[in-house]
Amino acid sequence: MSTVRIKYVKENFLKCLSHLDIMRTVERSVRRAELPFVLTAGKSPHLKIAYGPPLPVGFCSQSEFLDLDLARMVPLKDLIKSFNLGFPKGLAVAEARYMPPNPLSLSSQTVAAGYRLRVEGMEDLRREEIENELKDFLARDKLCYEHRGVNKEIALQEAVFNLALDSFRTPEVILAMTLSCGSATNIRPEYVIPALAFAQKIKVKEICRTGLFARRDTKLLDLISL
Amino acid sequence: MNGARGDFDELFLQATKPGRYIDREWNASHKDFDTTPVRAVLVYPDSYELGMSNLGLAILYEIINGRPDALAERVFAPWIDLEEKLREDKIPLFSLESRSPLVDFDLIGFSLQYEMTYTNILNMLELAGVPLYAADRVDVFPLVIAGGPGVFNPEPLASFFDCFVIGEAEDVIHQIIDALKKFKKKAASSEQPAARESLLRELALIPGVYVPSLYQVEYDADGLISRFEPVSPDVPLKVEKQIFRDFSQTFFPYHPIVPFVEVTHDRCSFEVMRGCTRGCRFCQAGMIYRPVRERPVELLKKAATQVLKNTGYEEVSLVSLSTSDYTGVQELLKELVRETYRQGISVSLPSLRPDTFSLALAKEVSRVKKTGLTFAPEAGTQRLRLAINKQLTEEEFLETVRVAFRSGWRKLKLYFMIGLPTEEDEDLRGIVELGEKALMVAREVCPSNERSKIRLTLSVSTFVPKSHTPYQWLPQERLEEVERKQEFLKKHVRGPYLALRWHDSKLSLLEGVISRGDRRLAKVIERAFRLGCRFDGWSEYFRFDLWTQAFEEYDIDPGFYLYRQRGKDEILPWEKIGAGIDSDFLWSEYERTLGGSVTPDCRWNACSSCGVCPGLDVEPVLGKDELGCRRFE
Numbered sequence: 001m002s003t004v005r006i007k008y009v010k011e012n013f014l015k016c017l018s019h020l021d022i023m024r025t026v027e028r029s030v031r032r033a034e035l036p037f038v039l040t041a042g043k044s045p046h047l048k049i050a051y052g053p054p055l056p057v058g059f060c061s062q063s064e065f066l067d068l069d070l071a072r073m074v075p076l077k078d079l080i081k082s083f084n085l086g087f088p089k090g091l092a093v094a095e096a097r098y099m100p101p102n103p104l105s106l107s108s109q110t111v112a113a114g115y116r117l118r119v120e121g122m123e124d125l126r127r128e129e130i131e132n133e134l135k136d137f138l139a140r141d142k143l144c145y146e147h148r149g150v151n152k153e154i155a156l157q158e159a160v161f162n163l164a165l166d167s168f169r170t171p172e173v174i175l176a177m178t179l180s181c182g183s184a185t186n187i188r189p190e191y192v193i194p195a196l197a198f199a200q201k202i203k204v205k206e207i208c209r210t211g212l213f214a215r216r217d218t219k220l221l222d223l224i225s226l
Numbered sequence: 227m228n229g230a231r232g233d234f235d236e237l238f239l240q241a242t243k244p245g246r247y248i249d250r251e252w253n254a255s256h257k258d259f260d261t262t263p264v265r266a267v268l269v270y271p272d273s274y275e276l277g278m279s280n281l282g283l284a285i286l287y288e289i290i291n292g293r294p295d296a297l298a299e300r301v302f303a304p305w306i307d308l309e310e311k312l313r314e315d316k317i318p319l320f321s322l323e324s325r326s327p328l329v330d331f332d333l334i335g336f337s338l339q340y341e342m343t344y345t346n347i348l349n350m351l352e353l354a355g356v357p358l359y360a361a362d363r364v365d366v367f368p369l370v371i372a373g374g375p376g377v378f379n380p381e382p383l384a385s386f387f388d389c390f391v392i393g394e395a396e397d398v399i400h401q402i403i404d405a406l407k408k409f410k411k412k413a414a415s416s417e418q419p420a421a422r423e424s425l426l427r428e429l430a431l432i433p434g435v436y437v438p439s440l441y442q443v444e445y446d447a448d449g450l451i452s453r454f455e456p457v458s459p460d461v462p463l464k465v466e467k468q469i470f471r472d473f474s475q476t477f478f479p480y481h482p483i484v485p486f487v488e489v490t491h492d493r494c495s496f497e498v499m500r501g502c503t504r505g506c507r508f509c510q511a512g513m514i515y516r517p518v519r520e521r522p523v524e525l526l527k528k529a530a531t532q533v534l535k536n537t538g539y540e541e542v543s544l545v546s547l548s549t550s551d552y553t554g555v556q557e558l559l560k561e562l563v564r565e566t567y568r569q570g571i572s573v574s575l576p577s578l579r580p581d582t583f584s585l586a587l588a589k590e591v592s593r594v595k596k597t598g599l600t601f602a603p604e605a606g607t608q609r610l611r612l613a614i615n616k617q618l619t620e621e622e623f624l625e626t627v628r629v630a631f632r633s634g635w636r637k638l639k640l641y642f643m644i645g646l647p648t649e650e651d652e653d654l655r656g657i658v659e660l661g662e663k664a665l666m667v668a669r670e671v672c673p674s675n676e677r678s679k680i681r682l683t684l685s686v687s688t689f690v691p692k693s694h695t696p697y698q699w700l701p702q703e704r705l706e707e708v709e710r711k712q713e714f715l716k717k718h719v720r721g722p723y724l725a726l727r728w729h730d731s732k733l734s735l736l737e738g739v740i741s742r743g744d745r746r747l748a749k750v751i752e753r754a755f756r757l758g759c760r761f762d763g764w765s766e767y768f769r770f771d772l773w774t775q776a777f778e779e780y781d782i783d784p785g786f787y788l789y790r791q792r793g794k795d796e797i798l799p800w801e802k803i804g805a806g807i808d809s810d811f812l813w814s815e816y817e818r819t820l821g822g823s824v825t826p827d828c829r830w831n832a833c834s835s836c837g838v839c840p841g842l843d844v845e846p847v848l849g850k851d852e853l854g855c856r857r858f859e
Binding site: 012013014015016017018020021024025027028029030031032034039045046047057058086088089090 | 235238239244245247248250251252484486487488534535536537538539540569570
């Protein structure tokens with residue numbers, strides 16, 4: 001039995017789908033792809049698949065993960081081809097790799113997520129203004145945010161690993177950020193935006209998850225590279 | 227407005243469960259809207275979750291899209307929150323696949339499954355920008371048509387639809403599309419403007435198509451129908467239901483759409499046969515889908531393999547009105563389970579009869595997944611069961627329960643009805659007693675450490691007499707009586723292992739009025755809709771007070787439709803619709819209820835002369851059983 005780690009993309013036009021919808025779709029895609037899947041034991045057998053942290057409704061992604069157990073190894077090229085044939089339009093395998101056994105689940109291995117936000121409303125700001133604000137933000141002690149009506153506080157360094165201006169082509173601005181994402185803490189991009197000085201002006205048009213990472217020593221490592 | 231796809235996604239994200247409004251599901255069809263000659267949109271006037279569980283829609287979708295000269299897309303009732311946004315932003319209702327406004331289609335086809343979706347129908351027409359009343363439609367297209375079991379009394383909706391398709395649509399839809407194609411071509415090359423009336427008259431000539439505007443209804447001083455006639459001699463006197471003649475040799479759909487979101491029946495539905503001649507007297511489906519036609523086991527085996535490959539579903543359901551009666555059920559199941567078991571695909575069998583044979587089948591499928599069992603005794607006493615022609619003995623039933631619980635089942639749901647003809651309080655007590663006896667039997671055979679898991683649910687609905695059944699002339703149980711009976715049951719059915727479920731009595735009242743109503747109800751339905759009624763079948767939105775107001779404003783007494791015993795020779799509103807059943811047969815079945823005599827199933831006994839076979843020039847199509855005998859003679 002082997003485990004193959006799949007990095008897949010979720011295109012923008014599927015952003016209305018929830019994580020549960022994606023899970024349901026993945027199972028059926030694996031069946032359609034006729035991959036040698038493994039079933040769980042017990043009363044209600046289903047495919048043995050482990051998923052990465054859920055992607056919220058409204059987000060698209062270049063980097064989602066699942067670990068699929070297979071009864072036997074399939075050459076990666078064939079596997080990717082079959083999987084992509086079984087996937088509906090809007091989902092596609094970006095990379096695949098056989099993984100050694102790991103006591104930690106995919107979710108437990110994850111510590112951070114990268115996001116790209118396409119925002120509007122900052123036409124009258126200058127590039128330096130934005131970059132300075134982001135620098136100031138990163139120098140703060142804490143991040144205060146609201147989650148389900150409850151006010152929370154977290155040390156900024158534990159929440160936001162990176163925040164930068166990715167592209168500045170008014171009226172569109174792209175912010176890139178790497179946030180804590182794991183079983184312990186999950187900082188959503190929507191927690192960071194209100195904390196910025198120009199929060200009132202910002203209108204978020206699109207959020208795309210760009211990466212999911214584990215920690216190796218002091219660095220963040222793409223989950224596919226583990 | 228045919229805006230960029232992105233605009234709509236933002237709109238959907240503001241509503242609950244946005245995933246049900248996007249398309250691109252696996253097997254969804256995208257044909258070129260601008261170059262395809264005939265464009266149809268199939269409408270299920272309820273939520274996506276319910277609509278995508280409807281097999282009829284899936285069948286027609288595949289048939290229409292299978293034609294190079296036609297396309298079919300879908301639309302479902304937008305939920306209340308999305309509807310608000312559509313109205314606010316003045317966005318006309320659009321199809322799922324191409325996001326085309328409904329008015330751009332040639333054909334808008336509604337599925338009539340349930341009376342309490344009718345306000346949704348009007349709402350969707352209004353959201354689409356289509357005039358509600360057929361008489362107000364100026365442009366030839368779109369044509370607004372309907373099909374489904376509701377057409378067996380289409381009269382309350384007659385003013386809103388251009389035509390109805392009576393019976394099975396698999397053949398008729400081709401004739402309709404051919405007629406539309408021809409008409410469009412002629413209109414394009416002609417100098418005279420195309421006339422709606424002439425298209426409707428052409429459609430009226432297609433067998434199975436009922437064009438209500440070509441019939442006139444008159445009423446007498448007592449409110450009864452005095453005349454119901456076609457407006458001219460070329461219009462058929464009566465429209466007989468159509469039957470899909472190749473049902474047993476073909477299979478649809480091979481590529482059903484696989485939804486992204488969770489739907490009510492989240493599985494592959496496999497129609498093994500159509501029709502049922504058990505002859506339960508309350509059952510409209512048993513009357514309108516005659517005769518019984520089975521599909522051969524070989525065809526189904528091949529189809530199953532293909533469909534599972536085409537979809538990736540993890541559950542397949544063998545669907546029919548009474549699957550235990552399907553001749554090849556054992557053989558089919560054995561094959562299916564053998565193939566699907568290894569893949570973790572479960573097979574489910576809804577509509578099982580409560581006998582030990584069915585239980586053996588249920589055991590076979592439960593190897594993969596054991597779900598609850600559901601049976602429908604319908605009545606609590608032997609006497610009443612025989613009167614409604616439900617031939618099930620208490621001994622047989624209890625034996626089935628015994629075997630079920632011994633085999634490991636712990637949950638059982640039992641369907642009953644109250645308000646059946648000749649019902650007495652003794653029959654109500656019978657429901658309670660049957661439930662208690664079943665519970666006792668279950669406890670007897672269940673190991674003591676499992677007994678706490680036993681759950682028996684008595685689900686009691688209110689009998690609503692339907693058209694084309696032996697009870698079509700009968701009054702429905704009065705509201706106060708229904709509530710009294712429900713109170714009785716609530717008092718006597720005691721938990722925690724025995725639970726009672728019942729239907730909203732006021733909802734059943736409205737179902738009854740509409741299901742046997744006439745054209746005069748159109749204004750009431752419209753008024754209820756304008757007062758705000760939507761999703762009436764959903765308890766959180768049902769507004770009986772608004773319906774009552776609508777009836778009062780038009781001075782129509784619902785009791786006229788509900789509580790009146792109709793005369794044997796009275797002209798009934800569904801007079802022009804033929805199900806192939808002789809009226810005399812229905813009347814005699816009604817009389818046999820009063821006498822308590824049983825009418826056996828014609829599959830295994832003598833023909834009961836219901837009239838369908840000679841009347842529609844058909845025959846039952848039955849498979850061979852294990853002994854190689856055709857069970858029909």
